[in-house]
Amino acid sequence: MSRSKVVVTDFIHPPLTHEEKILGEVADTVALNAFSEDNLVGKIEDADAIMLYHFISLSEKTILRLENCKLIVRCGVGFDNVDRAFARSRGIDVANVPDYGTEEVADSAIGMMLTLARGVHFMNSRLQRGEGPWVYEQVRPTHRLRGRVFGMIGAGRIGTATALRAKALGMRVVYYDPYAPDGRDKSLGIERIEDLADLLAISDVVSAHCPRTEETQHILNDETIAQMKRGSILVNTARGGVVDAHAVLRAIEADHLRAAALDVLEIEPPEENDPLMQAWRDPSHPAFDRIIINPHAAFYSEEGLDDMRIKGSQNCYRVLTGEKPRNVVN
Numbered sequence: 001m002s003r004s005k006v007v008v009t010d011f012i013h014p015p016l017t018h019e020e021k022i023l024g025e026v027a028d029t030v031a032l033n034a035f036s037e038d039n040l041v042g043k044i045e046d047a048d049a050i051m052l053y054h055f056i057s058l059s060e061k062t063i064l065r066l067e068n069c070k071l072i073v074r075c076g077v078g079f080d081n082v083d084r085a086f087a088r089s090r091g092i093d094v095a096n097v098p099d100y101g102t103e104e105v106a107d108s109a110i111g112m113m114l115t116l117a118r119g120v121h122f123m124n125s126r127l128q129r130g131e132g133p134w135v136y137e138q139v140r141p142t143h144r145l146r147g148r149v150f151g152m153i154g155a156g157r158i159g160t161a162t163a164l165r166a167k168a169l170g171m172r173v174v175y176y177d178p179y180a181p182d183g184r185d186k187s188l189g190i191e192r193i194e195d196l197a198d199l200l201a202i203s204d205v206v207s208a209h210c211p212r213t214e215e216t217q218h219i220l221n222d223e224t225i226a227q228m229k230r231g232s233i234l235v236n237t238a239r240g241g242v243v244d245a246h247a248v249l250r251a252i253e254a255d256h257l258r259a260a261a262l263d264v265l266e267i268e269p270p271e272e273n274d275p276l277m278q279a280w281r282d283p284s285h286p287a288f289d290r291i292i293i294n295p296h297a298a299f300y301s302e303e304g305l306d307d308m309r310i311k312g313s314q315n316c317y318r319v320l321t322g323e324k325p326r327n328v329v330n
């Protein structure tokens with residue numbers, strides 16, 4: 001049997017320790033470390049399987065050129081960077097790795113919420129830029145979290161893991177998720193809310209945990225952010241497209257939102273001249289000490305990354321040895 005070829009498109013650098021250990025018997029593995037889809041031209045066409053991370057997209061123009069590919073594994077949860085319908089039409093399965101970093105993202109969402117709600121980021125920024133002595137007038141009044149409402153958009157794996165943490169802090173957890181099966185609320189002791197506007201109106205913290213889809217694109221925008229409570233906090237560890245980050249900036253400028261944490265942005269890395277980035281870097285702008293921006297890192301842990309690589313490689317191995325892939329999403 002001739003050897004297969006597996007291409008790891010982005011993010012992972014050699015040595016390909018996990019990949020070669022799992023796939024070495026049947027395939028050669030190549031890491032391209034590409035930063036744009038165009039960098040794949042001439043290097044991916046003969047791949048039998050592809051392992052894709054979140055730095056680049058696989059759109060129709062790339063998928064069309066794949067001659068032998070049987071499986072695209074999105075090594076991660078969100079698969080909004082693959083044209084799944086087009087892959088399906090070409091007979092290519094798309095799978096994800098749904099279970100490598102649920103706890104890390106939940107920890108990050110709660111960590112960012114605590115940092116903002118307890119004023120840590122605000123006070124640290126003030127002190128760091130040398131403003132004022134060590135006095136309590138510096139402290140932006142913070143509220144006790146116990147009894148406050150944690151509102152989630154999306155109550156899947158990460159949402160429910162986050163809910164358990166928020167409950168442990170004594171918060172009341174509510175969620176909006178039109179697709180969650182009945183009973184999730186009962187088994188977790190959280191409350192389902194049918195209407196997004198109702199959730200936004202009562203939540204002290206709104207945290208996004210849904211995929212980016214046509215329906216959720218800018219689900220938090222000028223209009224819906226205006227429905228959030230004055231002085232509330234917004235946390236986005238889902239996808240950049242789920243939240244209009246410029247609307248967040250406007251809501252901070254208008255002092256409607258107290259603070260926001262954005263682990264993900266629509267364009268990653270963002271353009272240097274993006275007004276959000278400029279405001280966030282400007283010590284005289286309210287965004288400086290009221291917005292946290294992370295470089296899409298909520299998922300990251302060494303253990304999680306190992307899991308992602310191992311599970312992604314195992315799925316490629318299955319397909320290259322004639323078995324059905326797991327976790328197909330198209």
Ligand SMILES: NC(=O)C1=CN([C@@H]2O[C@H](COP(=O)(O)OP(=O)(O)OC[C@H]3O[C@@H](n4cnc5c(N)ncnc54)[C@H](O)[C@@H]3O)[C@@H](O)[C@H]2O)C=CC1
Nearest residue numbers: 077078154155156157158177179180210211237238298299
């Ligand atoms: N920042 C990061 O590092 C990471 C971000 N993510 C993002 O988190 C998202 C959620 O991950 P999981 O919880 O594992 O996925 P999941 O599939 O278990 O849960 C997603 C939930 O969102 C719900 N949903 C779908 N459409 C919705 C809508 N219109 N309104 C409200 N809820 C809706 C679904 O019914 C489901 O319950 C992923 O799609 C991914 O984009 C995932 C991992 C890492």
Ligand SMILES: O=C(O)C(=O)CO
Nearest residue numbers: 054075076077078299
């Ligand atoms: O798993 C995901 O969806 C991530 O965002 C990290 O790749």
